Amino acid sequence: MEAPSGLGGAVPVPASQAAKKEWRAIPEHSFRSNGSEEQEHVKLGQSAERTIHEVGTGSRVDYCAITIDADDAESNGDILQQKLQEIMRQREELQQMEIELQARAIARSEILEVQNSFEVQLKEHMNINADLKEQLHEREQSILELERKLEEKDRELRAMKIDTEAHRVARETILFKDEQLREAQSWVARVQEMDALQSSTNQSLQAELRERTEQFNQYWIGxxxxxxxxxxxxxxxxxxxxxxxxxxxKKNGNYEDGSRVSHENSTDSSSYNGNQINVIDGGKSNGHLGFASNGSVDGTSSHVLSSSSSSKIEHAPSVPVVP
Known part of the structure; x- marks a missing residue:
């Protein structure tokens, strides 16, 4: 665009084009020969000098020229110098602003990159967090399952302890019963030994008793x-x-004596019959002799009996009496 001609040739530039704004002073012949070359110097006193304003975007550059007459150059040199210094100051400010804007743009791009990377990392972290939450839930489920299994194992362990205690008590009871059984068996063995000894003793005593009884019976029979x-x-x-x-x-004729003798004969015959019956029984029913009922006859007959039978008793065999 074109700036108004005059000494104060400051051209305002919109804020959107502030990043590409620059003020230059170039000779006319160089402007004609090389429009794209940049030279930054001012030559006062020359007839053909221009102050141009370059506004470019990309490879396209627009130039705005201000024509200054040579006659007015000397009178307006100081003003131009001041304007130029002001322009240079503005240029520096604009350059500083451009640098800041570039830095801001770079920072913004970096911030965008960082933000994008942060968002990506945030998404990754969220995914990781979701995975971790899922894993944590699974771990909690597994922990609950393990706790349930642990409780079951504890119950089984308590049941096993109770069973073990019952088995121990039963084992102790069995051992005690076995000890009692061994004691009873030993006692029974001793009793059996005593019974065997007693039975053998009884058998020997019975055998000896039978022998003695047989001997006594033989002696008694004899x-x-x-x-x-x-x-x-x-x-x-x-x-x-x-x-x-x-x-x-009969020779004496004593009737009374004859009757008395007949009576004694009848008594002796009855006594003899009783003795015969007692001998036949073997002395089993009564140990006393049957003739004891007629223990004595008259004095004369008993005396005769003892005197006449003494010879027979001497010849009889001796019989030992076993108590």
Whole structure:
């Protein structure tokens, strides 16, 4: 665009084009020959000098020229110098502003990159956080499952402890019963030994008793036989003496004595019959002799019996009596 001609040739530039604004003073011939070349110097006193304003975007550059007459140059040199200094100051400010804007743009791009990377990292972190939450939930579920299994194991362990205690008590009871059984078996063995000893002793005693009983029975039978023989001999002697006595009494004619003798004969015969019955029984029913009922005859007959039978007793075999 074109700036108004005059000494104060400051051209305002919009704020959107402040980053590409620059003031230059170039000679006319250089402006004609090389429009794209940049020279930054001012030559006062030359007839052909221009102050241009370059506004460019990319490779396109627009130039605005201000024509200054040579006659006015000397009078307006100081003003131009001041304007130029002001322009230079503005240029520096604009350059500083451009640098700041570039820095801001760079910073903004970096901030955008950082923000993008942060967003990417945030998304990654959110995904990781979601994964971690899911893993944490799974871990919590697994922990709950493990706690449940641990409780079950604790219950099983308590049950096993109770069973073990019951088994221990049962084992102790069994051991105690076994000990009692061994004691009972030993006691039974001792009792059996005592029974066997007693039975053997009883058998030996019974055998000895049978032997002694047989011996006693034999001795008793022999004694009874001897006694029967002696009694029979005595009866024969008594009968003979009675006959002799009867003959003697017949000679004397004593009737009373004859009746008395007959009575004694009947008594002796009954006593003899009792002795015979006792011998046949073997002495089992009564140990006393049957003739004890007729223990004595009259004094004469008993004296004769003892005197006449003394010879027979001397010849009888001796019989030992076992207590």
């Amino acid at each position: 004694f009874q036989r001897q006694f029967v023989e002696m009694e029979h001999h005595h009866l024969q002697a008594i009968q003979q003496l009675q006959l002799e006595l009867a003959e003697a009494r």
